[in-house]
Amino acid sequence: MIRRDPVKRLNVGLVLVAFVLSLFAGRLVQLQGIESKGYAEAAVRQRLNRIDLPAVRGPISFADGQPLAMTVDARVIYADPVMVEAGQRQRIASTLASMFGLDQAELLKKLTPSSKMNRYVELVHHVEPDRARMVTQMGFKGIGSLQEYRRVYPGGDLAANVAGFVNSNGDGGAGLESSMNTMLKGKSGWQKVELSETGQRIPMGEDEMSKPIPGKGIRLTLDRDIQWKAQDAIAKQVKATGAQSGSVIVMDPRNGQVIAMATTPTFDPAHYLKSPEANWGNRVVQEGFEPGSTSKVITAAAAMEAGGVTPATPFTVPGTLTRYDRTFHDSEAHGIEHLTFGGVLAKSSNIGTILASERVTATQLYQYMRAFGYGEDTGIGLPGDSEGILKPVDQWWGTDRYAIAFGQSVSVTALQVASVYATIANGGVRVTPNIIAGTLDDKGTLTPSARPSSRRVIKQSTASDLTRMLEGVTSKDGTAPEAQISGYRVAGKTGTAQKVNPDCRCYTGGGYTSTFVGFAPAENPQLVVEVVLQKPQKGYYGGEVAAPVFKDVMSFALQSRRIPPSGSKSPKIRIYADHR
Structure with a gap:
């Protein structure tokens, strides 16, 4: 048997060990030298x-x-x-x-x-x-x-x-x-x-x-207590009348501040998914409706400033009035009535309003509506603030101008209507509605909002005449004696507008929008309150279902703000004209 040379075996082993070590060394150089930065970054990323x-x-x-x-x-x-x-x-x-x-x-x-x-x-x-x-x-x-x-x-x-x-x-x-x-x-x-x-x-x-x-x-600008009262009052009335929904807005006409803005049904913002999405919005600025008789004050303002009409101007009001192919009626059937223009507004006569509107052109009527804020957003800055619908005069057809005169064929929001009455209460000057008093930094320091813009819409004398006429609405001869408040002079207007039935695009079976909007004290207006009920089932006249809510909320707000009672009685408004 021939033995292998041990020295040779040792040399081969050493070569193999050296080769393996060289591989490790190369890998080590690769890891710690050439690619060390990449591996280090990967390790950090894994821990980071x-x-x-x-x-x-x-x-x-x-x-x-x-x-x-x-x-x-x-x-x-x-x-x-x-x-x-x-x-x-x-x-x-x-x-x-x-x-x-x-x-x-x-x-x-x-x-x-x-x-x-x-x-x-x-x-x-x-x-x-x-x-x-x-x-x-x-x-x-x-x-x-x-x-x-x-x-x-x-x-x-x-x-x-x-x-x-x-x-x-x-x-x-x-x-x-x-x-x-x-x-x-x-x-x-x-x-x-x-x-x-x-x-x-x-x-x-x-x-x-x-x-x-x-x-x-x-x-x-919301007053917490008045907001609570408005919300409570409208919720109770919606339930009592079986209405589809309701809204209340309270404003200070002098500065345009919104003091309360309530709508029902509403929702709990902490559990909003438990309520229908339809309840998340703000009906006061988003929901459009035909204003009905609350819009007659704009027609009245136009007739008085551009048509020479005064509160005492007599009108012979027939039971029906035909213009072109349409016959107009008042809310209740009657024979020929002889009313002053103040009586036309107090009794909310559609026919009398049409007769007064014929003293001005369609263009003039449109211009006054735009000046009061119809057809544009209110400027309050809330999401969904709707412009409503007011077609240009060149798109008025047939009998549009007559229907528009008493609040049909035009769509508005509750805030737009409230702003109209705030303008009258403020002597004819419209102040842009506002609800944000200012912003707060993280230390609680308040930066007040810029002063809202304003513009004169009607003369102060016209606003004063309209106020006296609107006081007649809340008299025993008007359509809203339910809005009277003991000790205070109240000016306001009812609205009972038929809603369009989408099935037939007509007014049959569509229900009603019932409204009352007014201000007090009439001699020195400091608060405007508007109440809107959509599709009430138990009663529908604005003076019947909306005026009591107005009285409830306005009475509370007057007391809450410690506004003193009126120092004078409402002037006598002549309702009926002399005729012979």
Whole structure:
């Protein structure tokens, strides 16, 4: 047997060892030298986690500073799927699903590590701090909580249609929360931190932060107590009359400020998904309707300023009036009546109003309607503020001008009508309606809103004559004695407008829009209140179903604002004209 040379075997072994070591050395050079930066960055990325830092959403408050919408401390429950023990995933998913009403399968999916190796997964948002502590004290490995914020509405549905709500993504979904979302929301920040395999922050690891910028707040002109009264009163009347919906608006005619804006049915902004989407909007600025007789004051203003009509001008009012192919009627059948123009307005005569409107041209009537604010948004700045419908004169056909004169063939919103009466109450000067008193910074410092624009619409003397005539509406001979308030002179107007039936595009079977709008004290107007009821089933005349709500809300507002009673009695308005 020939033995191999041991020296030779040793040399071969050394060569093989040297070759292997050279491979390791080359790989080491590759890892620590050539590609070290890339691997280091990959390692950091694997440990690095980005956490969003939400900004504090600005509050929305009533005129006295009481909160309408505010942001409170909350927690987000999160998981590190890598740290969650496999045997605990099902139990954790089941526990959180039962506590917060979540989908257990979806939670289990989030708790299971994925190929992306995400070390931070959000499970539940807007958790009250006490409930979050309950979760963390259960001792589930890989489950923790971080601070965030939650939107709350202390008054529940109070002024909900003005405020709106914040959706699950943290953005405004309706009302001012939506239209002012960017300002209220502020700017979110973020933080990047490095975590070890056990989920602990690495002390000397990378730690970047962009601080959130708090949102600004909004101070409204709404009076909390009067808002509550308006909302309560219209809700009760909608229920009592079987109406489809109802609205109330209270304004200060001197500065255009909206003191209350209520609509029903409404919703709870903290649980908005429990209410129909139709209830989320603001009917006061979004819902269009034919105003009916409340619009007659514009025709009256035009007739008085451009047609030479005065409150004492006599009109012979027949039982029916035919113009072209259409015969017009008043709300109640009557024989020939001899009325003053003041009597025409007090008795809300359609025929008398048509006769007065013939003293001016169609163009003049249109111009006065535009001057009072028909056919344009009110300028209040609320989302969905509708322009209504007022066709240009060249699109008026046949008998349009006669129907428009007493409030048909034109569409308006409740706020547009309230603004008309605020203009008369303010001596003929229209002040743009406004509801935002100012903005608040994160320290609570108020920056007042710019003064609203204004324009003269009619002469002061015309406004005074109209006011005296509107006082006749609330007299025993007018259509709304139910609107009288003891100790105060009240001026106002009823409206009972037939609604168009979409099935036949006619007025048969469409129901009614019942309205009353007025102001007090008539000799020194400080408050305007308008009430609108859509499709009431138990009574439908504005003086019957809307005027009592006006009286209820106006009486409360006068007392709440400590406005003294009138120092004089209403002037006698001559209703009937002498005839021989």
